[in-house]
Amino acid sequence: MVSFFCLTSSNDIPTVNIPNLDKFVHAFFYFVFTILWFLFFKKQVKKKNQFKFLVVAVCFSLLFGIGIEILQDKLTTTRSGDCFDVLANLIGTIIAFSFVLFAKQIKKNQNTNE
Template sequence: MAPASDIPSISIPNLDKLAHSFFHFVFTILWFLFFKKQVKKKNQTKLLIGAVFFSLFFGIGIEILQSRLTVTRNGDVFDVLANFTGALLALFFVLVAKQIRKNQS
């Protein structure tokens, strides 16, 4: 068996940005579902937009804390953009899913 150090490493450019987008996609959908369950409003679009903004501000806050409170990490504007991209994808996903559900009724 070969030692782990002999295994070639694979470098995928900007993989961390994809991870940020995926995390905030899931994060936004989960917050929307939580808000939907907790707040009995007919206008769920406002709850969805609230979840997107919550995700965005959370991501900005984490980047600020990384740059201010750690010496091994830096804040990155492109991480914030990746976070926002994931949140927007979640917004569109939920809106399309709602439209499909509405059309099937």
């Protein structure tokens, strides 16, 4: 479904005159996307060391974002690939990665203090 919306005609999307708003949307989307993939992998495999699942979620999110940009450039006539969209995706993914590590550290500290 996400792929469909990323590859449909951009003529139907309402425009808003806020500079670089789309980059913030990309970053936010990939923040959520990465966390959801991490939670999916975490739920599928119950292991203590879940860091590798976070890395897999980050890699999957980044590869997906790059793939979508390539497909927008090659398969659509109303959209084009944008390196800055990939950069915004990367920023959102890095923020998600940091957020998960930070949350895990807080949880670990709380468990240690009990």
